[in-house]
Amino acid sequence: MGIIEVKDLSYTYPHSTKPALTNINLTIQPGEFLLLTGPSGCGKTTFCRALNGLVPKFYNGEMTGKVEVNGLNTIEHPTMKLAQNVGLIFQNPDNQIFALTVEKDIAFGLENQGVSKAEMMREIDWALTVTGIQHLRQRATHELSGGQKQRLTIASVLAMHPKVIVMDEPTAFLDPVGAEHIFAVLDRLNKEFGMTIILIEHRMDLAAKYVDRIIVFNEGSLLSDGLPTDIFVSDSTRLLGVGIPRVLELARRLETRGLRFNQLPVSADQFYDSILRYLPEPTQEKSCNVIDLDMYTGEFHHQPVIQVNNLHFSYPGNVKALNDVSLTIHKGDFIAIMGENGAGKTTLVKHFNGLLKPDSGSVFVDGVDVSTTSVAKLARNVGLVFQNPDDQLFEETVEKEISFALRNFGFRDSVIENRVNWALNLLELTEYRERSPFTLSGGERKRVALASVLAWDPEVLVLDEPTVGQDYGQKERLRHFLVHLRTQGKTVVIVTHDVEFVAECQPRIMLMANSKLIDEGTAKEIMTCPEKLRQCSVAQPEITRLFSRLVPHGLPPDVLDVDEAFDLLLRHVKEAEQ
């Protein structure tokens, strides 16, 4: 008898014709760490809601089959009672923090259950310790950083001592180091306290090494279920476009060339242990075949489009957000701005189209001083796409949404029509032309937001966190799209936490921490400086982490993507054999 038993579960949301879940059968044993994945809209979130009875009781709709949690049928028991067995943690921490101070928020669930004060104090202490946020106990919740908020939501659910913790993409908004902290907390809860953990996540490179079982959903049904390595090598998963850890992908490709791995690796460390026997003994001297860096700087003789000089900026209340930032972005550059939450990345890009004006220092776009030019004028050259499409979509149809900016900029009707068609086509949205943007899925809404900016064909395109909440297929599509823009000579700036995405695109990187620009360089230069990355709460991509361990064996450290890693390793192993 598992802690969670799901039998023939089917469910359809009200006002929907298509079922969100079809015929799910699943048993989860106590103490499992389970990862739930699948393309956007596959029913993962709906499934989680079914685990504590929100589906169908909160959402209504039609449910058949049965869900039992710790022997309790979710239909027969109210959600507030089930909450003691299943703790659900949602994606956006802001929408699940109720109190004004940390300890009071942790107490919220306990207060609701009528727990005595003495016991509450004990539970709060415990929850704070396990999640590592004792020092925040008395802090105001709105002052916390994104990572701290997410750890608070775990602590708050934990205090109720649920048997199962269910988390829906808990790290989507976090910087890589913040994300690692969250996974470490979950890992500890699982290993030390034997809690059952169900995690929804798209980023396999981060999560795969912690879990012992993976379940893949597709279009509302359960597609596959098994050990991580089995799932990742199965053809059905690959065809679905579920992201596969890069190191595992690398190992698979090496296996086709005759190398043997005892067990397919899901982390850099596991890979290292297996590949060791193929490599020559480590030598003391470090090998020096770092790729000649001049090759990369050669292309930057273009004109500067954005010039930032000694920029200082503070928000009201003397909150320093940018401290003496200077940088140059040239025409045709592809730049990723990375760094910890709250480092000032978004504040910086808001200067590029004049949304914010420098306190001191200057920002020039195409030679125009932003402090004396209106946003409407600057925006013609610099298109800024915000992280959350819901912060800008408001029109009745996708077509109107895309033409909104064009009308603001005073384009002629015939031009507007052409541009809208062009943008719809470019982002594969033509079939949604007459649909309301609000009826589209998250990924589609994100594309509409992008199209609505792209439509006026700005010279510089700035994307704030374009990969957040996107599944592997959507990210691939975005990557191809960015490559396409670059071939047209557009300047592209992305603000991102997604190191694996950066490793594949290999843009120039600007690293930020503490309101300052810490370093700037090619992806290869930056990703091989672990100390600087740490300082900015950015982690190395798994492949780079692997190669930094392989340096003593005569391999170069600056390897970011699977293709290059494959070629180098294969050649190296062959040489060692001879």
Next chain:
Amino acid sequence: MSLLDSLRFTRGDTSVHNLDPRVKFMLTMVFFAASVMFLDLVPLMIVFVVQVPLVIIAKVTGEWIKSLKGAAVIACIIFVSNMLSFYYFQGGNLTWALVEYSLSLTFRFIVLVTSFSIFFLTTSPDKLSLALEKARIPYEFNFAFITAIRFVPVLADEAQTIMDAQRSRGLELDKGNFITRVKNYIPILLPLIINSIRRSLELAEAMESRAFGATVDRTNLYELKMNQTDYLTLTFILLCVALLIYAKLYLPSFPKLLGDAAIF
């Protein structure tokens, strides 16, 4: 806005912060009553002299001065409009008594601002809600009150982001005539409203998941307990009330500081 900003709770661990919210509320009410009962400079100054040490003990001097700065414009309006209206009313006689009267009115306003500053700057909404709970206000109202306070900064951030996103798409808020300007706010209000609806659903889900309403005998992490300082303060308050009543009934009038000679 600075006037409202200065009423925002400032965290602290001083004896003023730790005062029982009910006692502190009574104290505020005494200040309030005193400044409404008397319209002479002398008693108002006495109240003010009592208030200032409280501000200093609570270490909110900076915020208090900010609130006074915010109130300065209104204070000036009160002073000037009084001077003008009474000047014409009394047939163009500009006397020191008139100056003193207008000053008292202005000073009354400052004393009122100060008493509310002390209360709101040093009383956490959590404690306020506890006081409400003790006053038998149903928990649902309390919860709504706390949630509203909790989401003020969140919504303000969101409104700013939406505004930024739409301005990035070429929306010019202050362009055109009055009607166009109102229309310009539609692209800002619609996402804000829709996001709020979405947010409220998510909040409800999260509340359910945290056992909201599981029992009617809800407990509370924080409790209100009167300690020695509270009782001392309470005694002081009662003395003040007695003094106020005595002064109002038996003291005929306060000396005029400026006399009543004509200025010209």
